[in-house]
Amino acid sequence: MKAFEYARPQNLSQALEQGGTFKAGGVDLLSRMKRGTLSVKKLVDISALQDLRFAPVLKKGELWIGAGLPLARLLEAGPLLPQGIRQAAAGTATPQIRNQASLVGNLLQEKRCLYLLDPEISCLGNGGKGCPARDGHHAELAILEPSPCLAIQASNLAPILCALDARLFEFQGKDNLRSLRAFYQDWRKQGERPKLPLTHSIRIPAASLRGGSAHHEVRVKQSFDWAIATAAAHLVLDGDRVARASLWLGSVSDIPYQAKKVEQALQGKAPTDFKKALALLDSDFELHSPQQDWKRKMALLCAEKALRKSYDNAKEQR
Amino acid sequence: MSRTEKDRNSDSIRGGFPGLSRQIDLSRRNPNDAPPWSLDTKFRVVGTDVPRLDGMAKATGVAVYPSDFRPKGLLYAAILRSPIPKGKVAELDTSKADAAPGVMAVAVATGKGRQIRYVGQEIVAVAAETKALAEDALARIQLVLDADGDFVADPIVDARKNLPAVDPLPQSLQEAGARGEKEVELAMAFETQVQMHHPLEPHGITAMFHRDGSLEVWASTQGTFMMQRSLAQAFRLPSRRVHVLTPVMGGGFGSKLQAGIEARLCAELAMEAGRPVHCFVDRRGQALAMGNRPSSLHWIRAKANSGGEIVDWEAQSYGFPGFAGSGRVAYPTFYRGVRRPRHRDIRGNTGAARAFRAPGHPQGFFAAESMVDELACRLGIDPLEFRLKNVDPVHHMQLKMGAEAFGWKQRFNKKPGTPDKASSMLRGAGMACTRWGGMGGARARVLCRIHQDGTVEVRNGAQDIGTGTRTVLAVVTAETLGVDVKRIQAHIGDSQDPAGPSSGGSTTTPTLAPAIRHAAWLAGQELLGRVAEQKRIERKELSLEGGKILKGGKPFLSFSQACALIGPEPIEAMGQRYRNWRGFSGGVAGCQFAEVEVDPETGLVQVRRILAVQDCGTVIDKKTAESQVIGAIIQGLSYALFEERLVDAKLGRVLGTDLEHYRIAGSLEMPEIIPILNKGCNGHNNTGAAGIGEPPTIPTSAAIANAVRNAIGARVHRLPLTPDRVLEVLDRVHGGKQ
Ligand SMILES: Cc1cc2nc3c(=O)[nH]c(=O)nc-3n(C[C@H](O)[C@H](O)[C@H](O)COP(=O)(O)OP(=O)(O)OC[C@H]3O[C@@H](n4cnc5c(N)ncnc54)[C@H](O)[C@@H]3O)c2cc1C
Ligand code: SF4
Secondary structure: OOOOEEEOOOOHHHHHHOOOEEEOOOHHHHHHHHHOOOOOOEEEEOOOOHHHOOOOEEEOOEEEEEOOOEHHHHOOOOOOOOHHHHHHHHHOOOHHHHHHOEHHHHHHOOOEOHHHHOOOOOOHHHOOOOOHHHOOOOOOOOOOOOOOOOOEOOOOHHHHHHHOOOEEEEOOOOOOEEEHHHHHHHHHHHOOOOOOOOEEEEEEOHHHHOOEEEEEEEOOOOOOOOOOEEEEEEEEEEOOEEEEEEEEEEOOOOOOEEOHHHHHHHOOOOHHHHHHHHHHHHOOOOOOOHHHHHHHHHHHHHHHHHHHHHHHHHHHHO | OOHHHHHHHOOEEEEEEOOEEEEEEOOOOOOOOOOOOOOOOOOOOOOOOOOOOOHHHHHHOOOOOHHHOOOOOOEEEEEEEOOOOOEEEEEEEOHHHHOOOOEEEEEEOOOOOOEEOOOOOEEEEEEEOOHHHHHHHHOOOEEEEEEOOOOOOOOHHHHHHOOOOOOOOOOOHHHHOOOOOOOEEEEEEEEEOOEEOOOOOOOEEEEEEOOOOOEEEEEEOOOHHHHHHHHHHHOOOOHHHEEEEOOOOOOOOOHHHOOOHHHHHHHHHHHHHOOOEEEEOOHHHHHHHOOEEOEEEEEEEEEEOOOOOEEEEEEEEEEEOOOOOOOOOOOOOOOOOOOOOEEEEOOOOOOOOOOOOOOOHHHHHHHHHHHHHHHHHHHOOOHHHHHHHHOOHHHHHHHHHHHHHHOHHHHOOOOOOOOOOOOOOEEEEEEEEEEEOOOOOOOOEEEEEEOOOOOEEEEOOOOOOOOOHHHHHHHHHHHHHOOOHHHEEEEOOEOOOOOOOOOOOOOHHHHHHHHHHHHHHHHHHHHHHHHHHHHOOOHHHEEEEOOEEEEOOEEEEEHHHHHHOOOOOOEEEEEEOOOOOOOOOOOEEEEEEEEEEEOOOOOOEEEEEEEEEEOOEOOOOHHHHHHHHHHHHHHHHHHHHOOOOEEEOOOOEEEOOOOOOOOOOOHHHOOEEEEEEOOOEOOOOOOOEOOOOOHHHOOHHHHHHHHHHHHHOOOOOEOOOOHHHHHHHHHHHOOOOO
């Protein structure tokens, strides 16, 4: 690891004065620094800031969650936490990681590809040319809306928070409430992660707290690993029928993927029609090779299970 | 020697297992050896649960591992590795690195004009005041490589295409099941992956030259004396001038059986800098260059008759060890009819294979035990019954014992491929056998001292790679002298102590235990001599039993009272490791039973339980022996389901070289593991102990694969049994309707 400066502010005003790279749990950041794929001049450790570590609270009808809250602490929240968020946090890796990993750190984790781990490989994913994964190992890479670089965003919390249309609340700037969906879109457009000022919290609008939600995932290995595919659904019901649907998939593209066609097709439908709607998702897959066929099946399975679980959850919520 | 002792030497003891024993001829026994333990010996300490002596120190972080050792003035090394898989070093200029801040020494591993054979090959090592400075200095090395694009990183791809013909894969459950035929002949292919060596403590040493020119080394090694010899040779020193210390170490599965290039470079740097140097490879270096279990391919044609006997067997195997090393495989030839394969190694441009916990065995046993199992499935005979018909008496006994304890009858799925009603999971059970040598016998000496204060000191210079060497020293000494384990101070891992073996081939305990027993026995005899002298009585009136000194068979002195008579000079006895005589058998045997649950929607395999019956001759410490079985099963499960080194064939590079991305089974993957030590006495040395470190990892992957076969109704021919491969088979035989 290269030498770097280090600061650990004890309060917000100190933190806001510091310029540098924020380190929350450091799970993502430090492993990249150790691997030699990231070098940082100055690390500003924000893990001591209690202001960022608050548990979910209802404020003005919205649900606010501290940006720095470790996922393990998120799991301690009561019934005001949507089921989908709980399931996504519970599935993330293993207790050791959940104790360390912060909510916003999880959303901001780098994209994943085995080739990206090797500092000696130059490719589109790190500013170079070409994509060796296409001729090599890409079984776990993008299968929906693939960019030239097939690396994936594998955050567990991202799909559910997108489904719930969460906002990032930042300390600085004029327009300091940023849509998470737009943030990922910008990430895709700019080709690199948009610079974020210190983020205070995640805010879930009141409208998203109605109805039911769920997260489903499939992973090759249950401990210390990322998921192959995840899906998060949020359904608002009108009687037994779907009034509003939101379905987002994770680990399948460079940013969380919104299954818009499925969402539209579900409008006004009963759960018996989920399979039919999901066929529309199936037709959207763009596999680079048959290596990815299992991943495709798992993404479909996750979507179906997330929809069913959120439907059940929505019924319970009434 | 008295007449009676001579008679005893030409005597015999009972060896084997309760119910399956025989008399063992002792005529080849060395007359100076301690009297041997047998199947009839009643033990006090041996075979009980003695907690690992250094367990607490290790668990609480008190133990100082070789990579933790920080002598004054320590420098840190970093290694520059080749970024290309094949070629030549065209230019190499290290002068800028030499002049870089904090750099104290530079050592070249692959100089100008030398060949590069894989990504990760060591080129230059630098020692600097900090690790970061050493790494910075690497960037200043001017290295020009002549890359040769004609490399093969993944030779298994072509070898697959050149295998002899195999039977078409079954397209339905019916095709995969028994077809009521009298005899069955099958031709099938099997494949295993590369498993990486990832001991928790990576390879390396800390080296320092003392003023007198002698070399002191703290090494994470599987052989303190091997390390001593290698470094002595490299630096033209007499062995006694190289002092190797390995008081504890962070694991090794065969890759640390050699003094790697990192050790030589480290000592070179220490010599040049005139200061101690710490050179431990990083995880990436570990993954690229520190060895692996090579991949293998198998083609087997076999035939079984209506009576369930294997009547014909022909096999061809290939191993893919990388640029060097061996990819040979072993088959379970204790089955009647199973024969060794013809074998060929095919080299490629990746890091070399090294010995890996039972080299060649998990590969070969996965293939051959899968074939044996498939013969049974296609004949429609219960795989247990089928094996019982073809196996030797020890395995026969163990299979029956294991099947009973495991509940084979209830757990074996009679309708493979049909989901469990309650859970909608596919359940199945499978088994496989194992055999290994592990009789030990390399030269070893053990020093035993009895002190006036009643403590007993035992010393041997060998290391403990996790099998509990220190504890074995204490248990055998305590048993022999009849005293409490707490009295014993056991010292290991220091090349200035008496010579011991490298820990390879499951031989550490069977090599050391007899020498420990001999040393303790000699020391006990001498204690009696001293007592006789002090008390002015006849030596032959005295005996040592159950920790007491008897006179004419009656209690006379306690052990402490006797020790008090010794005087300030301790009793010192040097035990020998005499040659093995012919024991009950030339190896250890075992079998394992696995129960799995397969999710028909995902293909994910969850192992529910594994039961192992394992023989290791006399069980010295039950706790550490069971730990070996449990650990071996965990590693075998990890091999069966997860571990797989990925190589990009075009780039010639290994992908996922850290522990976050190389999948190894973790806590949530653990089944219930039930180790049953098949207690016996192999009787080939004075303790009857045999090895246990490797044999229980051999059959695990095959047992799991056979259980998956029983669950889903058809076979997955390739390790690891990843969910995509399992689902592919399910979709094929169920027509995608699972
Ligand atoms: C073995 C393993 C398995 C894993 N499995 C999973 C999994 O199954 N699912 C999953 O989702 N993740 C998984 N992860 C990833 C892990 O969850 C993330 O790395 C972690 O959540 C990152 O959080 P952190 O607090 O450690 O972030 P850090 O590493 O500290 O930071 C990550 C990024 O976020 C920025 N940042 C953090 N907080 C703020 C803030 N308040 N304001 C502005 N910027 C900020 C940092 O500057 C940095 O760029 C796994 C990781 C490992 C090592
Ligand atoms: S997907 Fe291709 S371009 Fe992207 S990081 Fe991986 S190898 Fe590089």
